[in-house]
Structure formats: C-alpha cells, structure tokens
Amino acid sequence: MFGMETIQYNLPQSRIPLAWYNIVPDLPAPMAPPLHPGTLQPLGPDDLAPLFPMALIMQEVSAEREIEIPGEVRQIYAQWRPAPLMRARRLEKALDTPARIYYKYEGVSPAGSHKLNTAVPQAWYNKQEGVTHLATETGAGQWGSALAMACAFLGLDCKVFMVRVSYDQKPYRRALMETFGASVTASPSNTTDCGRAILAQHPDSRGSLGIAISEAVEVAAKDPKTKYALGSVLNHVLLHQTVIGQEAIEQMALAGDDPDVIIGCTGGGSNFAGLVMPFLGRKLKGKGHARIVAVEPAACPSLTKGRFVYDFGDTGHLTPLVKMHTLGSTFVPPGIHAGGLRYHGMAPLVSHVINLGLADAVTVQQLDAFAAGVQFARAEGIVPAPEANHAVAEAIHQALEAKAEGKPRVILFNLSGHGHFDMQSYIDYHAGKLENFEYPEEEIAMALAGLPVVP
Numbered sequence: 001m002f003g004m005e006t007i008q009y010n011l012p013q014s015r016i017p018l019a020w021y022n023i024v025p026d027l028p029a030p031m032a033p034p035l036h037p038g039t040l041q042p043l044g045p046d047d048l049a050p051l052f053p054m055a056l057i058m059q060e061v062s063a064e065r066e067i068e069i070p071g072e073v074r075q076i077y078a079q080w081r082p083a084p085l086m087r088a089r090r091l092e093k094a095l096d097t098p099a100r101i102y103y104k105y106e107g108v109s110p111a112g113s114h115k116l117n118t119a120v121p122q123a124w125y126n127k128q129e130g131v132t133h134l135a136t137e138t139g140a141g142q143w144g145s146a147l148a149m150a151c152a153f154l155g156l157d158c159k160v161f162m163v164r165v166s167y168d169q170k171p172y173r174r175a176l177m178e179t180f181g182a183s184v185t186a187s188p189s190n191t192t193d194c195g196r197a198i199l200a201q202h203p204d205s206r207g208s209l210g211i212a213i214s215e216a217v218e219v220a221a222k223d224p225k226t227k228y229a230l231g232s233v234l235n236h237v238l239l240h241q242t243v244i245g246q247e248a249i250e251q252m253a254l255a256g257d258d259p260d261v262i263i264g265c266t267g268g269g270s271n272f273a274g275l276v277m278p279f280l281g282r283k284l285k286g287k288g289h290a291r292i293v294a295v296e297p298a299a300c301p302s303l304t305k306g307r308f309v310y311d312f313g314d315t316g317h318l319t320p321l322v323k324m325h326t327l328g329s330t331f332v333p334p335g336i337h338a339g340g341l342r343y344h345g346m347a348p349l350v351s352h353v354i355n356l357g358l359a360d361a362v363t364v365q366q367l368d369a370f371a372a373g374v375q376f377a378r379a380e381g382i383v384p385a386p387e388a389n390h391a392v393a394e395a396i397h398q399a400l401e402a403k404a405e406g407k408p409r410v411i412l413f414n415l416s417g418h419g420h421f422d423m424q425s426y427i428d429y430h431a432g433k434l435e436n437f438e439y440p441e442e443e444i445a446m447a448l449a450g451l452p453v454v455p
C-alpha cells in the first residue's frame with residue numbers, strides 16, 4: 001500500500017476570519033505619523049478625505065487590535081478563501097532536504113494573487129460612502145485586475161493607470177482588467193498634468209509605480225465623484241491582508257508544525273505583512289519563535305539599501321510624507337519582470353518592524369528568482385508570479401542551509417500569486433534574455449539627494 005502523506009491543510013468556509021488583525025497596538029514602539037507635505041505637521045483625517053472614504057482613513061490610523069470584516073466582504077472572500085496551505089513535499093524531495101516547506105497559496109483568488117483581499121473591502125467601503133468611481137495604478141497588473149474585479153462585483157467604475165513597461169509586456173493582464181469592465185491607460189500618459197510633465201522630460205519613459213500613483217491621485221483629487229485606491233504600502237491595505245496569516249496560523253496547527261522561518265517577497269510590503277503580522281503578534285506575546293524574512297529584488301533594494309526617512313509615496317509629490325525605507329521618490333527602478341516589486345519605498349509598517357529588528361531583509365537577483373520559480377514549478381506544478389519567485393528563492397535557500405546543517409527546519413512562505421499572465425517573462429528567461437541588474441548606485445544616490453528635508 002502507498003501511505004498517503006498530507007499535502008493540503010484546508011479550512012472550511014466558516015473559518016474565514018471574522019476580523020482583520022492590526023498589530024499596531026502590540027508593537028513595542030509607535031510608528032512615526034504621516035506628515036502634510038506643505039506644513040510638515042502630522043496629517044489629520046480630513047487631509048486624506050479627498051482621496052479615501054472615511055472608513056478606510058479611520059482604519060489607516062486605528063489603534064484597535066481587531067477590526068470586524070463586513071459580512072458582505074466575508075461573503076465575497078468565500079469565493080476563494082480560506083486559501084490552501086500546502087506542504088511542498090515534492091520540492092523537499094527534489095532538494096533532498098530535511099526541512100519541511102509549507103506555502104500559503106494566494107494564487108487561488110480569481111484575480112490570481114493576494115491583492116483581491118484588499119480590493120474587495122476597499123471597493124466595498126467606497127461604495128458605502130456613495131463613491132461611484134475609483135482610480136488606481138498598477139505595476140504588473142495584479143492590483144489593477146483585483147480592483148477591476150472588485151469593482152465589477154460591487155458596481156463601481158474603475159480607471160487604471162498601468163506602468164508603461166508592464167502595459168507593453170503584459171497585454172493579457174490589460175485584457176483581464178477590460179474584461180472586468182475597467183478602463184486601462186498606459187502611464188505616463190498625456191491625460192494628466194503629472195504624466196505630461198514626465199513625458200515632456202522623458203518621452204520614452206518606461207513608467208514606474210511612483211509615476212502611475214501620481215496620475216491616479218491627480219484624477220481622484222480633481223474629480224469629486226472619484227476616489228483613489230492603493231494596492232499596497234498603506235496601513236489599511238496591510239491590515240486587510242492579515243486574513244492570510246490568521247488562516248495560516250490555524251493551518252500550521254492542523255499540520256502540527258510551528259514555523260522556524262516565515263518568508264514573504266516585498267514590493268510595497270502587503271503580502272509579506274499579511275502573512276507575517278499575525279505570527280509576529282503572537283511572537284510578541286511569547287508564542288512561536290519564527291525568524292521573519294522579507295525578500296526584495298537586488299535591482300530595487302529599498303529595505304537593504306534605502307534610508308529610513310520621510311519621503312513622498314509618489315514621483316509627482318502629491319502624496320503625504322511617510323517615514324519608510326526609501327530609495328528616493330524620483331528613482332525609476334530597472335525594468336525587472338517582477339513589476340510588482342518595482343517601488344521606490346516600502347510600507348511604513350514593514351519599515352518600522354524591520355527598523356525595530358523584528359524582521360530581517362535579504363535581496364535576490366532576477367535570474368536566481370526565476371531559476372527558483374522554474375524549480376518550484378517542476379516540483380509542485382504551480383508557476384509562481386515573478387514577484388513570488390523571490391520568496392521561493394529564499395525558501396529554497398533556507399532548505400539548502402538546513403540540508404548543509406543536517407537539521408530539520410520548518411519553512412513557511414507566501415506564494416502570493418500565480419504567473420499565468422507573466423509567461424512572457426518565463427519565455428524570456430528560457431531564451432536566456434533575462435539579465436541581472438547591478439544595484440543602480442548612481443541613480444539611487446541622485447534620488448536620495450532629492451529627499452525632502454524634514455527637521
């Protein structure tokens with residue numbers, strides 16, 4: 001007889017969390033407040049009101065440990081949640097490692113990534129406050145697809161500024177957004193002041209998340225019917241993602257294992273925070289011991305090479321100043337295929353946690369990330385998103401370290417999305433056309449020289 005080994009640790013629909021977990025009240029030190037870019041004074045809720053509905057602004061500044069998930073949002077979550085926790089047994093065998101590797105698979109969402117966990121509540125709260133139109137940016141297209149789907153479910157109009165390099169590389173992502181009813185514009189575009197200003201200086205601009213954010217914010221600021229939605233970085237976005245870690249805690253208990261290391265890739269920090277914050281909250285209360293590792297691309301290393309200072313969230317300097325690890329808001333990252341990791345900054349909450357020494361950060365080169373993704377696909381059958389490949393690479397690295405030590409190690413990572421719309425990057429990888437990018441030292445030094453001066 002062939003003894004069956006457990007691969008999936010699944011929860012019933014009734015175990016979708018009832019509340020999001022806010023780690024802020026459990027942290028040993030408070031976060032630095034966001035500042036008004038004009039007065040340099042801490043921001044008040046009214047300052048954000050042109051861009052966001054009040055319910056999300058209150059979540060942004062909340063000190064409540066638990067924030068109830070609205071019933072209708074939970075009902076929509078049930079379309080794909082609870083997401084599975086998988087034991088990567090075939091990968092373990094391929095690596096011949098004593099490590100036990102688990103991954104939380106967020107690619108089961110209809111939009112293909114974890115982004116839908118926040119797209120749905122963001123659309124829902126906007127709708128409650130009478131908003132009819134949302135404007136946003138998208139890098140790789142994952143966030144745009146998620147918000148487009150959420151808007152289709154909730155009957156809102158959705159306008160997406162898509163970073164030019166992704167717009168050209170990923171026509172199927174654009175088609176998906178349009179299928180959900182969104183309108184998609186390549187950024188920088190000539191439809192906004194900010195886009196026109198960038199194009200005047202750099203007619204061939206590949207775009208960046210920082211530029212696309214400026215365009216979407218400008219549209220929302222100028223039109224009273226339109227609000228803005230952001231797919232990462234902000235506290236309320238990271239909060240919504242904590243369904244991932246809360247489910248994973250229960251699923252690891254089902255597996256009878258406690259992670260020694262928890263890994264997430266970091267672009268703006270949301271999938272990482274979503275998985276790790278619930279575990280970190282427990283650890284701060286003395287439960288669990290996992291080391292927490294954020295993985296970023298070597299070409300855009302905000303956590304490992306950036307400064308922890310106040311900076312703008314966008315290139316056009318329309319957003320508040322937030323204290324975060326940043327490479328400078330004018331830095332345009334190299335055109336790596338992990339478009340979702342091409343952001344000059346990092347979530348203030350993730351930056352704060354790293355600064356407190358509660359988590360570590362490492363970098364991975366593009367070719368190593370794809371090599372890991374291909375190895376993972378051949379063992380586990382899932383083709384990871386290029387962003388998620390960074391987490392896979394670190395998980396494999398940890399498993400090989402355990403092998404070298406000859407000791408078991410329990411590894412948990414977030415497989416934040418699948419790569420089915422990113423196959424052009426795999427085509428390029430197989431054709432030997434992908435390259436590693438050296439750390440763009442001069443450009444980053446220039447961008448850092450332009451940091452705003454905050455006394």
Ligand SMILES: *Cc1c(COP(=O)(O)O)cnc(C)c1O
Nearest residue numbers: 142232267268269270271340417
């Ligand atoms: C957007 C995205 C990321 C990066 O964004 P975070 O906010 O850092 O999570 C990572 N993985 C996938 C699949 C994404 O779509």
